[in-house]
Amino acid sequence: MTAAGVGRPVPELTQARVGGPGGPGRAGRAGRSRLAGRAGLRLVRLHAASRRVLICLLVLVACAAALRTALHWLPHTGVLSRQIPLIIEAGAAAVIGVTTRSPFGEPERATGRWLPWLRLALPVALTGAAVGALAAGSASAHLAYGSVGLLRDTAGFTGIALLAAAVLGGALSWIGPIAYLGVTLPALSGGWTTPWIWSARPPHDHGAAICAALVFAAGVAVITARGARDSTRE
């Protein structure tokens, strides 16, 4: 998307703003409402395009395919049955975190009235897409800890990615889930019991689920309120 593309006005919206053929009556209000909806959709589309959401979705599909392939070969028990799905979930979360990076920086912050809502909707929608894609990828195969574990772990990883995006910047947000994963994998065989290493806990562990949910909520809240950290050099 180019700057010219962003600035191009919607012709119908311009027409409705000045009254249009039907004048400023009921039909005009309905038209304005309809056109505002179209403008909103366009805003969402442009926001998604600026965050490379399409590539993100493609990567999520690739992750689902990788999970499906891995589950075909993986043993049903043991550390390996958990490790590889966790790596794929962390990868999906890392990609979601990277989408928070804005290519516009300060101008967008200054002028984007709907920006917080878009920043809220995008990671939540992508997390849902990731969980859905990975759940579809693991359907009809044995996934250790099941869909509940998948939801918990993906949400937790995504929360870490979003928090990392707020601290390090969107482009470096992958560091959060990857580093957390590096700490988690030894814990799988080490029998750690802290709920903050939720990936190493069984899916029915309420403490682990609460910790993952808290991290996800914190990540979404921070990204909604502040957005990813901008770097002037990137």
Place this chain on the structure above:
Amino acid sequence: MTAATAPVTAPRSWRVPSAAGPARLLRVELRRSPMLWLLPLLAAAFYVSTYRPAMDNPPFWNIRSGMVQSHTMLVFAPLLAGAGAWVGSRDGRRGLVDLVGVTAVPRWAGQLATWAAATIWAEALYLAGVGVLYGVTADQGAWGGPLWWPVAVGVGCVAASCAVGFAAGERLPGRFTAGLAALVVFLALAGGAFAIQDQVTYAQIWPLNVQGPWPADSYGIFYPYLPDLAIAQVMFLAGLGAAALGALGWPAGAGSRWLRGAAAAVTVAGLAAAGTGTALAGTARVEANGMVIPALHDAASDRPTPYTPVCAQGAVPVCLQPAYRADLADVTTALGPLLSQLAGLPGAPVRVTQVAVTTVQSEIENGIGFGGPAISGHPPVLYLPLSGMTLPGEGNTPATSFISSLRQQYGPQIVNELVGLPGGTATVGVNPGVGPDRAAQFAVAQALEQVLNLNGPSLIRSVPPGARGNGPASGGDTNGVSPSSAQLQSAIQRFAALPAGTRHAWLATHLAALRAGRVTLSEIP
């Protein structure tokens, strides 16, 4: 003063020696490398993934040295690949490719300087972490010396991770590249673990593989650490990194024709080294002291490491390798009561000596099986391996747990060895492997284990099929007719109820006959 009146000075020469260009560039890159900002994170990752688990283990060089390869690289390799990709994609992300392509320094040299700066910082942090860990281990009085080959593999893995990530970032600059590079490296490491568990021969090259299936505490003490596998891994990692970096020098804009030729040669050499390392790892096999690659094996490594054992005196002296000095009291506590009961009996050990292993064999899923204690020699010596056992302090294991485990795991095996049963018999009860002609041996062994509290209260779990209840009233005999469970239990209880002195005296008289299978159940007092 005007320009016209300014004194004329000789023009300063701005010619820079040819070698100074990349060196200056390296200095600049060292100051500006994004890896600097990652160092705190890497330090924290080292602490969590390596230092803390290492401190949860007793101060053995083999355990802690293995961790700087396996534990550290599991975290470092993906992070460094991602960071390398981030560094490598810098020019592409900022739209500077054309600009830096026309500088005086060849493009490939500039890229190598950027990679080198990132790698130097990562290596410095890794080596600093290893230094701290080794320093603390030495301060805790670990016996022997640090193992450096795992560190060499770690150094190679750091460089290769940075190189692979850097090449990926350079080729595919984009916002997702760094994260995906980290993800791919993580998946590759996990895939290697899966392949090695699936007994894929060439998977031994996996960089986190220290000594194949050998537990960390079972090599490098009694015999030198075998570096065969580590050498192959270093070859593989160096080749992988060289191939990745060499591939960056292929494009026309990378430099002169000579430079591109050199890059191609580096790539080919790297691929050859990586392929050779993998092929060598495919020939690795489990031997008595570690993983051996015949083409790389040095026969000098097969000579045992000299040491002066540390001994505890008692009815039967117990001698351990000095690395296990801290465990001597626990081993004596665990086996002392048993050994004092057996002291003086014919064939009973007069001394306990720790050995590396008694027997070793490969098992499925990259497993390894160690033999238990063995009694042999004249005078008889009990050879006691501690490999594979969870030592006190290992993973917060208390000494009481180690004592109990040692007594219950090895005690029955020692008793069985003494009465002439196969070592592992007592743990599974009477079984077809024992046979009815060994009923008396079994009963005596079970009685001793009961008296010494070696194996829990319920001892008889099964009797050979078809043998239950059809034995003669006088008990089992040596004609192949098995005793009933009641007869066995009766003999066990009779013998266990004897006073210790009477029991010892009977054993002293009849142990040779018992071991030879010439004693029946009814003859047991």
